[in-house]
Amino acid sequence: MNTSPASSQRAPWRDILDSHLQQTPGHEFTIATIGYDARNRPVPRLRTCGCRGFFPELELHPKGQEAMDEQVEGGGNPPTYESDMLCFTTDTRMEKLPQLESSGNAIEAVFWLRDFMTQWRIKGTAYAIGDPTGNESENEKASREEIKKSLRLKGHDRDIAYWTWDKAVTKYFANHSPVARGSFRNPPPGLPRSQSASNPDLKLGQKVTDLHDPVARNNFRVVVIHPEEVERLDLTKQEDGKRWKWILEAANGSDNAQWNETEKCRCTHPPVAPPATEAVMHGAVQSTGTAPPPTSLAATRSLRQTKAKAEAKKKETAAPSDDIPSIPSEPEPEPEPEPEAAVGPPQLLLREVPELPTDIMVAAHHLAMHTVYARELQRDIPVFKVAFEGGILAQRASMAEIQNSLEARSATEIAIFQDCLLAHRDIMAAAAVVQRQVVLWIESWTGGN
Numbered sequence: 001m002n003t004s005p006a007s008s009q010r011a012p013w014r015d016i017l018d019s020h021l022q023q024t025p026g027h028e029f030t031i032a033t034i035g036y037d038a039r040n041r042p043v044p045r046l047r048t049c050g051c052r053g054f055f056p057e058l059e060l061h062p063k064g065q066e067a068m069d070e071q072v073e074g075g076g077n078p079p080t081y082e083s084d085m086l087c088f089t090t091d092t093r094m095e096k097l098p099q100l101e102s103s104g105n106a107i108e109a110v111f112w113l114r115d116f117m118t119q120w121r122i123k124g125t126a127y128a129i130g131d132p133t134g135n136e137s138e139n140e141k142a143s144r145e146e147i148k149k150s151l152r153l154k155g156h157d158r159d160i161a162y163w164t165w166d167k168a169v170t171k172y173f174a175n176h177s178p179v180a181r182g183s184f185r186n187p188p189p190g191l192p193r194s195q196s197a198s199n200p201d202l203k204l205g206q207k208v209t210d211l212h213d214p215v216a217r218n219n220f221r222v223v224v225i226h227p228e229e230v231e232r233l234d235l236t237k238q239e240d241g242k243r244w245k246w247i248l249e250a251a252n253g254s255d256n257a258q259w260n261e262t263e264k265c266r267c268t269h270p271p272v273a274p275p276a277t278e279a280v281m282h283g284a285v286q287s288t289g290t291a292p293p294p295t296s297l298a299a300t301r302s303l304r305q306t307k308a309k310a311e312a313k314k315k316e317t318a319a320p321s322d323d324i325p326s327i328p329s330e331p332e333p334e335p336e337p338e339p340e341a342a343v344g345p346p347q348l349l350l351r352e353v354p355e356l357p358t359d360i361m362v363a364a365h366h367l368a369m370h371t372v373y374a375r376e377l378q379r380d381i382p383v384f385k386v387a388f389e390g391g392i393l394a395q396r397a398s399m400a401e402i403q404n405s406l407e408a409r410s411a412t413e414i415a416i417f418q419d420c421l422l423a424h425r426d427i428m429a430a431a432a433v434v435q436r437q438v439v440l441w442i443e444s445w446t447g448g449n
């Protein structure tokens with residue numbers, strides 16, 4: 001097995017990638033490995049995988065944590081370690097693991113994060129863990145040793161004794177739903193659906209609630225990517241694309257490697273359409289990864305004209321109390337000459353207005369205003385990004401303070417606090433769904449223009 005250089009410092013690119021990923025729920029990445037064709041020529045192999053964040057820090061869904069509390073000593077590992085290593089889960093019976101083994105574990109992962117107009121490429125070495133025989137397996141033992149070199153202590157020394165590899169992998173297994181866990185008891189990949197597997201335990205559509213299910217766990221692995229070269233390509237400003245590249249280099253004769261920024265340059269490439277109606281707003285509005293198609297500039301202008309007319313009409317009739325002072329209103333659009341034979345503005349189809357309880361409509365109204373606000377901010381993306389990233393850092397700082405102050409308190413208080421964090425995340429996800437619905441309503445009310 002190839003060994004990797006290890007750094008004791010947090011990688012310089014980690015916080016920005018982490019912040020991008022935290023604001024991109026359900027992030028998938030493309031994973032490339034090297035395979036060999038029938039003539040034994042190396043061939044690239046790529047596939048989509050769900051990114052599970054930086055190993056071993058994983059925030060479980062409440063149901064997953066419930067399962068951990070019931071079935072794993074102490075409910076899992078203490079928060080002892082952090083790292084710069086992204087990870088994903090897989091099934092040993094798929095092709096990527098043998099491909100990794102036969103190619104020195106070489107791997108590359110790529111994200112295209114559209115909300116940030118940013119591509120991240122992470123090249124490195126992959127280590128798979130989760131073999132139930134533990135250190136009896138040479139591969140498992142070697143992988144654990146390699147990964148361990150790049151784990152940084154973030155908790156108390158005293159917790160190290162309670163931290164185990166089995167609990168770490170079990171947490172990733174618990175992070176899957178019972179149906180997804182059941183996929184690790186499917187017949188072997190590639191077996192025609194008409195045939196049954198020779199092993200009667202292997203069947204389609206099983207649900208697994210036992211986190212130590214021996215059949216599923218025998219096939220389940222966590223693949224940890226040790227990064228050695230990271231590239232960030234920012235296309236926010238199309239006329240001024242930016243690229244950063246960091247390489248992990250071990251100084252001669254030293255075990256400790258460090259990240260060197262080898263490149264920070266502009267790049268030229270064909271223009272890319274920026275994100276259209278949806279935007280990320282101070283963590284309150286997040287993409288669910290199913291973005292509607294981009295709105296063209298002409299369509300946006302037409303929508304703005306239609307809304308401007310509706311606004312003007314509303315101003316004639318509405319009382320001043322209709323204003324929402326905390327949300328900046330859309331600036332007056334510049335008057336644009338209308339062509340003589342222009343088709344009139346699309347009619348509002350009132351029958352399409354959904355019948356929803358008042359509180360949901362009020363929430364939808366606020367979100368609609370936020371959508372407009374976000375769109376305005378996006379016109380000046382660099383300013384927006386700086387404000388947004390500053391907001392996230394400030395939020396992080398205060399979260400760290402809260403967490404520090406909680407450290408001295410009881411486990412119950414900490415659990416309540418963590419529940420609040422999870423509830424907050426769920427609310428944010430729900431807000432993103434509502435916001436998408438609002439964007440669709442706006443589009444349908446204005447005839448799709």
Ligand SMILES: Cc1cc2nc3c(=O)[nH]c(=O)nc-3n(C[C@H](O)[C@H](O)[C@H](O)COP(=O)(O)O)c2cc1C
Nearest residue numbers: 028045047048049050088089090091094095096097
């Ligand atoms: C949205 C999406 C997410 C996926 N997530 C994973 C994953 O987390 N792990 C995985 O092994 N395969 C995942 N897959 C399936 C892989 O893309 C691929 O089909 C499978 O892993 C077999 O690839 P291989 O035989 O080259 O290893 C996902 C596919 C899609 C479309």
